Amino acid sequence: MNKRIIFGSIVFLIIFFLTSFVLKNISKTKILLIGLDGADWKVINLLLKEGKLPNIKYLMENGSWGNLESFPPLISEVVWTTIFTGKTLDQHGIKDRLMNDPDTNELVPPTSNLVKVKRIWNILSEYNKKVASIGNRVTWPPEKINGIIISDRIDIHQYQNKNYSYPTFVDLCTEEEFKNFSKLENSIFSHIEKELIDKELITLDRFAEERDNFMANFTKYILKKKEFDFLTVYLKGTDTLSHHFWHYLFPQDYEISKDEKYKDIIKDYYIFCDKVIGDLIKAVDKDTILLIVSDHGFRSIPTIRYYYLFTGIDLLLELCGLNKMIKNYKEVSIKCDLKEILKAERSLNIYGDLNEEEFKEIRQEAKSILKNIKVKETGISIFDIIEDTKNGFIITIDRSYIN
Numbered sequence: 001m002n003k004r005i006i007f008g009s010i011v012f013l014i015i016f017f018l019t020s021f022v023l024k025n026i027s028k029t030k031i032l033l034i035g036l037d038g039a040d041w042k043v044i045n046l047l048l049k050e051g052k053l054p055n056i057k058y059l060m061e062n063g064s065w066g067n068l069e070s071f072p073p074l075i076s077e078v079v080w081t082t083i084f085t086g087k088t089l090d091q092h093g094i095k096d097r098l099m100n101d102p103d104t105n106e107l108v109p110p111t112s113n114l115v116k117v118k119r120i121w122n123i124l125s126e127y128n129k130k131v132a133s134i135g136n137r138v139t140w141p142p143e144k145i146n147g148i149i150i151s152d153r154i155d156i157h158q159y160q161n162k163n164y165s166y167p168t169f170v171d172l173c174t175e176e177e178f179k180n181f182s183k184l185e186n187s188i189f190s191h192i193e194k195e196l197i198d199k200e201l202i203t204l205d206r207f208a209e210e211r212d213n214f215m216a217n218f219t220k221y222i223l224k225k226k227e228f229d230f231l232t233v234y235l236k237g238t239d240t241l242s243h244h245f246w247h248y249l250f251p252q253d254y255e256i257s258k259d260e261k262y263k264d265i266i267k268d269y270y271i272f273c274d275k276v277i278g279d280l281i282k283a284v285d286k287d288t289i290l291l292i293v294s295d296h297g298f299r300s301i302p303t304i305r306y307y308y309l310f311t312g313i314d315l316l317l318e319l320c321g322l323n324k325m326i327k328n329y330k331e332v333s334i335k336c337d338l339k340e341i342l343k344a345e346r347s348l349n350i351y352g353d354l355n356e357e358e359f360k361e362i363r364q365e366a367k368s369i370l371k372n373i374k375v376k377e378t379g380i381s382i383f384d385i386i387e388d389t390k391n392g393f394i395i396t397i398d399r400s401y402i403n
Helices: 015-023 041-049 054-062 076-085 120-126 175-181 194-200 208-225 237-249 265-283 303-311 313-319 356-371
Strands: 003-009 030-036 131-134 147-150 230-235 288-294 325-327 330-336 345-351 383-388 392-397
Touching: 030 265, 041 054, 041 265, 054 265, 054 288, 076 120, 120 131, 120 147, 120 230, 131 208, 147 208, 175 208, 208 230, 208 237, 208 265, 230 265, 237 265, 265 288, 313 330, 325 356, 330 356, 345 356, 356 383, 356 392
Parallel strands: 003 288, 030 230, 030 288, 131 147, 131 230
Antiparallel strands: 325 330, 330 345, 345 392, 383 392
């Protein structure tokens, strides 16, 4: 490769950088973008000191790297759509992990047809550039492009299914090759006790490792078979494991003691990703620019204060009188969306037969009450209001309180 570029946490509008390289009169220039969800320099630097990330070290020594800022809400579906469109969430339309279905109004994971603007693979396709998007967020149903899309909702055990990719896998590889893409020699997830997965880790995507392995192997496969001007592949496991095992790797940052049973599981996954990066480096030629991108990093949050405040949010709403209110003789309630118990933000939804003006007044009153809950000794607000939503608003714990 003639250039190697690695970024840390990033939500800046990199699409303009990408399209300029591919669309300018540089006939040989190609781009390979590897997305590592939730990758953090704290882990990377720790492993670099231990000499366990040779490929990332090679890229850093021969390219550019840095720690850039991400902007809330730090939700993967939102941030990755921003990265690949160069637009804000209001412009591209993907605002949360769950959005109202335009037909049924039910809350569902966002789909590709809810993206209001073109993503980089759409733009490059229009210029007759060969593109591939492998496993990226909000890519189902797969769009028809000048290349390949493997959607994020793929079932890696369903070779015949036509809804997971464009073109279909039947047109891309044999069934035997398809099965081999997901085979793992040494599973990192196999070291996690089944009881822990079933009972405690409610939001752990237990298939993330298998899917990441599939995406990595499929990417290596098609790089041998086809030429691309732009290819991007997404790996999720760095985020999945960090959500649940961060306190094992950095127990000193927490207020409760932790055993060391899972202290290496996050590190092992970064090492796995480094090997994938090394394999992809070997698979591309000298005219390929390589970028490693993350949507956000990770941080330690003191466990007792953080979990208590959010797991007890319904009790707090009751104590504040927000769970049952009266507005113009109408009953109103505010409830917390607890679908993801480890999410760093909480959606508070307002329920009641309210007109638009009444809804806005209730929302403003509730925001004011929560914002005025403060630590007695310091006067610092516990909660921070992130943004308004269609059904209410989103809160998080104020960073100054956490720190």
